[in-house]
Amino acid sequence: xxxxxxxxxKFIWSLVGVLFISGGITASVFYGRxxxxxxxxxxxxxVFVDIPTGATFEDVLQILSDEGIIINSSSFVWIAERKRYNxxxxxxxxxxxxxxxxxxxxxNLLRSGRQTTxxxxxxxxxxxxxxxxxxxxxxxxDSTALLDAMLDTVFLNPLNLNAFTVxxxxxxxxxxxxxxxxxxxxxxxxxAEHHHFWNDSRKAKAKKLRLSQEEVTVLASIVxxxxxxxSEQPTIAGLYLxxxxxxxxxxxxxxxxxxxxxFSIRRVLKKDLKxxxxxxxxxYKGLPAGPISLPSIQAIDAVLNYDNHQFLYMCAKExxxxxxxxxxxxxxxxxxxxxxxxxxxxxNIKR
Numbered sequence: 001x002x003x004x005x006x007x008x009x010k011f012i013w014s015l016v017g018v019l020f021i022s023g024g025i026t027a028s029v030f031y032g033r034x035x036x037x038x039x040x041x042x043x044x045x046x047v048f049v050d051i052p053t054g055a056t057f058e059d060v061l062q063i064l065s066d067e068g069i070i071i072n073s074s075s076f077v078w079i080a081e082r083k084r085y086n087x088x089x090x091x092x093x094x095x096x097x098x099x100x101x102x103x104x105x106x107x108n109l110l111r112s113g114r115q116t117t118x119x120x121x122x123x124x125x126x127x128x129x130x131x132x133x134x135x136x137x138x139x140x141x142d143s144t145a146l147l148d149a150m151l152d153t154v155f156l157n158p159l160n161l162n163a164f165t166v167x168x169x170x171x172x173x174x175x176x177x178x179x180x181x182x183x184x185x186x187x188x189x190x191x192a193e194h195h196h197f198w199n200d201s202r203k204a205k206a207k208k209l210r211l212s213q214e215e216v217t218v219l220a221s222i223v224x225x226x227x228x229x230x231s232e233q234p235t236i237a238g239l240y241l242x243x244x245x246x247x248x249x250x251x252x253x254x255x256x257x258x259x260x261x262x263f264s265i266r267r268v269l270k271k272d273l274k275x276x277x278x279x280x281x282x283x284y285k286g287l288p289a290g291p292i293s294l295p296s297i298q299a300i301d302a303v304l305n306y307d308n309h310q311f312l313y314m315c316a317k318e319x320x321x322x323x324x325x326x327x328x329x330x331x332x333x334x335x336x337x338x339x340x341x342x343x344x345x346x347x348n349i350k351r
């Protein structure tokens with residue numbers, strides 16, 4: 001009888017031991033699936049994952065797998081199912097990942113919608129199409145959708161803008177956005193930034209010049225394309241304001257280049273001056289139909305704070321430093337222009 005009891009005790013304790021070990025193994029497996037690292041980035045740089053608008057769970061899994069972010073996809077699926085991260089809880093956006101994140105941390109991040117903002121930068125932009133493409137290269141939105149929204153009369157009419165002047169709305173700078181910002185929200189933000197930029201001081205200066213905000217921007221775009229030398233820009237602005245006041249044609253080469261649409265041109269020819277376009281200031285008086293670029297804040301302020309002088313003419317210096325010779329009369333200007341043409345010919349610059 002004692003032997004039977006001893007055997008029974010041994011059996012029970014053995015069974016308890018087996019169950020304990022089995023439970024420990026199971027707990028270890030569960031713990032590993034939930035808390036052990038499953039994200040491998042293999043880089044010291046910041047790594048982001050972009051979850052598109054309308055993505056399904058399968059799309060998310062495909063992105064994480066294709067980009068080599070997760071080590072074990074089945075364990076990610078397992079924890080996602082238990083935390084109810086599915087088609088109905090996907091939040092689009094750009095998310096900053098950390099190396100050795102666990103499945104639990106990764107799912108919590110993606111499910112939370114705590115995405116990281118992006119610094120959207122645009123400058124040195126010439127055309128509306130280029131602008132739309134630049135923004136679309138940094139955000140989720142489609143460039144065609146952005147361009148269409150910019151040119152929609154529903155957007156333009158209340159602002160007293162048109163397809164030519166809409167570019168004056170955008171102030172080149174660095175702005176924080178979420179990657180999945182929709183087109184409408186982007187344009188609303190740009191409008192708010194435009195209002196913020198045109199404070200009472202700038203408005204008063206524009207009014208003193210008898211120019212609208214859009215006209216200041218158009219002139220600033222010409223000034224900036226005439227010279228990348230910031231120290232010259234207030235002088236150039238003053239020169240064009242002098243010509244406007246006298247009713248003279250602006251005769252700006254950059255406007256002709258914009259009209260032609262060939263931005264590789266280094267030498268404007270006589271035949272180019274006859275090209276019929278509302279942007280050709282050799283053919284038509286006054287400011288062109290719209291900006292020939294998105295001018296920088298520096299260029300806009302150069303117009304608003306122009307140099308007061310008597311110059312009416314300018315020509316690039318023959319030393320190709322980017323600076324200009326200025327003249328008050330045509331005789332001196334023709335002499336400056338002759339020297340520059342000679343320098344172009346000596347360098348065999350034909351176009």
